[in-house]
Amino acid sequence: MKxxxxxxxxxxxxxxxxxxxxxxxxxxxGMLASFSETEVTLEENTLLHLNLNGRTLVERxxxxxxxxxxxxxxxxxxxxxxxxxxxxxxxxxxxxxxIKGIYLETGLINAGQAGLLELREALIDFKxxxxxxxAYDEAFSEGGYFLxxxxxxxxxxxxxxxxxNGLSSETIFLKGFFDKAGIKPEVFRVGEFKSAVEPxxxxxxxxxxxLQTQYFLDDINAHAVELIATSRGLSKDxxxxxxxxxxxxxxxxxxxxxxxxxxxxxxxxxxxxxxxxGLTEEDELPTINATDLGSLAKSKNITSxxxxxxxxxxxxxxxxxxxxxxxxxKFAEEIRKARKDENIKAIVLRVxxxxxxxxxSDVIWREMSEAKKxxxxxxxxxxxxxxxxxxxxxxxxxxxxxxxxITGSIGIFGILFxxxxxxxxxxxxxxxxxxxxxxxxxxNVARPLTEVERTIIQSSVEDGYETFISRVAEGRGMHxxxxxxxxxGRVWTGSQAKERGLVDVLGGLDTAIKLAxxxxxxxxxxxxxxxxxxxxxxxxLMLSFSEEVQLRFLQHQLGQHYPLYKKLEHxxxxxxxxxRMPQDITIK
Numbered sequence: 001m002k003x004x005x006x007x008x009x010x011x012x013x014x015x016x017x018x019x020x021x022x023x024x025x026x027x028x029x030g031m032l033a034s035f036s037e038t039e040v041t042l043e044e045n046t047l048l049h050l051n052l053n054g055r056t057l058v059e060r061x062x063x064x065x066x067x068x069x070x071x072x073x074x075x076x077x078x079x080x081x082x083x084x085x086x087x088x089x090x091x092x093x094x095x096x097x098x099i100k101g102i103y104l105e106t107g108l109i110n111a112g113q114a115g116l117l118e119l120r121e122a123l124i125d126f127k128x129x130x131x132x133x134x135a136y137d138e139a140f141s142e143g144g145y146f147l148x149x150x151x152x153x154x155x156x157x158x159x160x161x162x163x164x165n166g167l168s169s170e171t172i173f174l175k176g177f178f179d180k181a182g183i184k185p186e187v188f189r190v191g192e193f194k195s196a197v198e199p200x201x202x203x204x205x206x207x208x209x210x211l212q213t214q215y216f217l218d219d220i221n222a223h224a225v226e227l228i229a230t231s232r233g234l235s236k237d238x239x240x241x242x243x244x245x246x247x248x249x250x251x252x253x254x255x256x257x258x259x260x261x262x263x264x265x266x267x268x269x270x271x272x273x274x275x276x277x278g279l280t281e282e283d284e285l286p287t288i289n290a291t292d293l294g295s296l297a298k299s300k301n302i303t304s305x306x307x308x309x310x311x312x313x314x315x316x317x318x319x320x321x322x323x324x325x326x327x328x329x330k331f332a333e334e335i336r337k338a339r340k341d342e343n344i345k346a347i348v349l350r351v352x353x354x355x356x357x358x359x360x361s362d363v364i365w366r367e368m369s370e371a372k373k374x375x376x377x378x379x380x381x382x383x384x385x386x387x388x389x390x391x392x393x394x395x396x397x398x399x400x401x402x403x404x405x406i407t408g409s410i411g412i413f414g415i416l417f418x419x420x421x422x423x424x425x426x427x428x429x430x431x432x433x434x435x436x437x438x439x440x441x442x443x444n445v446a447r448p449l450t451e452v453e454r455t456i457i458q459s460s461v462e463d464g465y466e467t468f469i470s471r472v473a474e475g476r477g478m479h480x481x482x483x484x485x486x487x488x489g490r491v492w493t494g495s496q497a498k499e500r501g502l503v504d505v506l507g508g509l510d511t512a513i514k515l516a517x518x519x520x521x522x523x524x525x526x527x528x529x530x531x532x533x534x535x536x537x538x539x540x541l542m543l544s545f546s547e548e549v550q551l552r553f554l555q556h557q558l559g560q561h562y563p564l565y566k567k568l569e570h571x572x573x574x575x576x577x578x579x580r581m582p583q584d585i586t587i588k
Contacts, residue, residue: 191410
């Protein structure tokens with residue numbers, strides 16, 4: 001009876017929890033609905049407030065995204081800011097007479113160099129209106145300051161700081177871990193710079209990898225320094241000296257070296273903004289956020305039959321249909337759909353990808369090639385469009401990249417992990433096999449590969465490389481030998497790639513869209529539509545809620561070992577021959 005009572009208690013508890021959860025869910029829906037029904041109004045003499053501090057810059061957020069505070073981010077983690085929506089709001093602010101300027105907070109924004117540059121260019125365009133930009137934060141990261149440097153005035157908290165000491169890229173090497181675990185990687189690759197496998201077989205960078213990493217980091221850093229120098233009215237040499245020697249070590253140093261206008265507290269900056277707007281101390285500072293201002297912006301040519309499809313391809317390239325990645329099935333269908341739609345006159349593929357499966361890349365390449373036969377096809381490279389990301393870009397009529405985009409990496413590799421020592425010696429597990437043919441247990445991970453198997457796999461990798469080279473040569477109108485001179489898995493910046501014929505035009509997504517409009521000769525009579533379509537905001541919220549629960553739990557359980565766990569989880573996706581970046585590049 002006691003057991004039965006316990007079971008009943010559990011059932012009642014679960015029932016009560018379910019009811020309470022549903023009530024909470026309905027309440028949450030009601031609150032969100034009330035927010036969404038609130039009419040957005042714009043007062044005279046208003047500031048566009050771009051608070052990007054601690055936010056992650058992504059290509060796009062759902063159009064229904066509202067600033068809902070805790071409801072949109074129940075765990076208090078970093079929220080996303082959509083580049084498309086931010087640029088739309090900045091463009092509206094430029095022409096809207098009620099917007100007098102921008103109040104910019106970029107401090108610890110989480111974003112890559114190319115995304116920051118595209119947003120920075122939008123802010124520079126805004127300044128042509130004659131309106132002001134004032135930036136403030138308590139502390140600026142390297143990227144945060146790069147974005148804020150475009151402002152007319154930059155204010156720093158008196159006890160804050162600016163992280164302005166150049167860029168670095170760190171790679172995690174797993175060789176020591178594999179040695180201890182009894183795992184032996186079997187590596188097959190083409191190209192001395194195709195170093196994606198190095199973390200598995202080395203304990204530090206190869207000379208070739210160090211060379212290419214230094215080369216593109218120096219180029220990206222020099223470009224940022226030059227733009228900052230121009231914005232601040234300083235010489236490039238002096239800013240490079242400040243940057244390379246980290247001369248800004250105290251808050252006052254930022255003012256001394258003219259990277260900041262002055263040291264002020266937030267309330268003092270608000271007082272300054274009120275003064276610019278002609279307000280009194282008692283007046284509340286009138287601001288509007290990017291989401292609300294974007295919702296007021298009138299969509300251009302919304303009824304136009306001339307549409308340019310922008311297909312956002314972000315993430316790893318994988319086989320099948322996988323959420324959160326560039327899956328071959330899903331994106332081939334998106335490109336096919338745009339090709340067959342008579343109202344879509346041109347296609348722009350926006351690529352943000354380090355690559356992945358060569359099979360998936362080739363499936364998408366095929367659809368890009370077919371689309372090119374039907375209508376103009378442009379590629380806009382974002383943060384990274386390398387290896388498989390370049391593979392799917394190759395068929396385009398025109399490839400557009402930012403000067404600091406990471407691209408190229410035209411190479412290929414395959415990897416297999418021999419776990420015989422791990423399972424036999426360390427775990428005491430043995431296996432035995434009965435086969436009907438010499439290669440029936442081909443690539444059995446419980447034993448070393450035979451020479452025949454190695455020959456077959458290496459031949460497959462080399463064939464894949466030749467296919468990759470031919471795809472690029474065909475798309476770029478180059479001789480295969482010319483492609484090989486800039487291939488071998490080597491990574492380039494957008495500027496370096498343009499010099500080598502891998503990129504046509506330097507610029508952002510807007511540049512690619514304008515080129516597409518020129519190609520179809522419709523003037524300004526066109527409408528931009530984005531694919532894939534975003535999920536409804538509530539579905540996005542529930543999905544992010546579930547992912548956040550799992551993420552926080554793992555981080556709590558694994559602590560300092562969490563980065564290693566992420567790396568090992570990443571390896572699970574290395575199915576078949578891969579066209580990936582030389583390493584997971586994180587620039588700090």
